[in-house]
Amino acid sequence: MVDKDILWSKISAMEKHLGRIYAKREVGLPEFLGDLDRQESILFNLQKAIQNCIDMAAHIVSEEGLGVAGSTNELFYLLEDRGIIDRGLTEKMVRAVGFRNLVVHEYGKVDLEVVFRVTHEDVNDLKEFAQTLTDRFG
DSSP states (O other), X not given: OOOHHHHHHHHHHHHHHHHHHHHHOOSOHHHHXXXXXXXXXXXXXXXXXXXXXXXXXXXXXXXXXXXXXXXXXXXXXXXXXXXXXXXXXXXXXXXXXXHHHHHHHOGGGOOHHHHHHIIIIITHHHHHXXXXXHHHHO
């Protein structure tokens, strides 16, 4: 059974990190590209917000006995297989995990224009994931 306290703790942490992203993203691309502190703050908070989503998925997979994930991405496929999230959200979360892995493991190769786009177009996928879990598990 999913522990609601753990789920809400992870959601709260994710929302805190998203709040920092929202506060730091409100500039144009040229200013973003010229502001290392802003870039690092956004990258750190993106990494942490995505990690909280991974943690939520891992908790649900474990507590609901959905199987053993062979990779981080597989956590989301297991949730999809059980009807907890839909295919579109699975694909969004798999992309988020890929982005997180790029940031964590190959920082020098991060395209800052992609980071800027992610903060404006894709970051709400994390909120969608959390909302879907909230709707299902309360």
